[in-house]
Amino acid sequence: MSKTNKVMTGIISTAFLLNLAACNNDTEDEYTSTQSQNIPDPPKDSNCSQWEWDEDDGGWECEDRHSHYYGHYFYGGRYYSSKSDLYKSSNYKKPSSSRNSSVQSGSSSETSKSVKRSSGFGSGSKSYGG
Incomplete structure (x- = not known):
């Protein structure tokens, strides 16, 4: 393998690893921004054990x-x-x-078992390239 090929392989590998590291930071930022919104706790109702927050409507949907x-x-x-x-x-x-809803979460005697939060269509990871 020539010296040029080794250098190019090293540059490509480094760029790939830096891109992976940046993806991990995006995921953390997305999680933090979701958590910083004033989303009420999911309903504590024994009739439904899995909830999804509907950000657009400011309410919970039984899943x-x-x-x-x-x-x-x-x-x-x-x-x-x-x-x-x-x-x-x-x-x-x-x-x-501003997504600061005035939703009341309701209450009951049983705690929620599973919660899935989403921000709707198109909220996947971002990709930049060239």
Whole structure:
């Protein structure tokens, strides 16, 4: 292997490793920014054991496929069978653009078992290249 090939292999390897390190930092920043938002705790309700935060609507959606409430929205201590029903509710307030919602998480005697937070379509990792 010529000296030029060795140098090029070293440069490419270094660039690849630096790119990997940058990806890890992006993931940490994304996690920190999600945690810094004022997202209320998931509902503590025995009717659903898995929740997903809907950032756009400021409420929780039941993701427990074994629950009667699968696909229902939880807001202000009540279940809503659809987004339309949630929007029609007199106690629903659309979150402000700053994402600091006035959502009430509700309560019950059992703690939540699993929570999945998402920020919607297109929230995957960023990639830069040339």
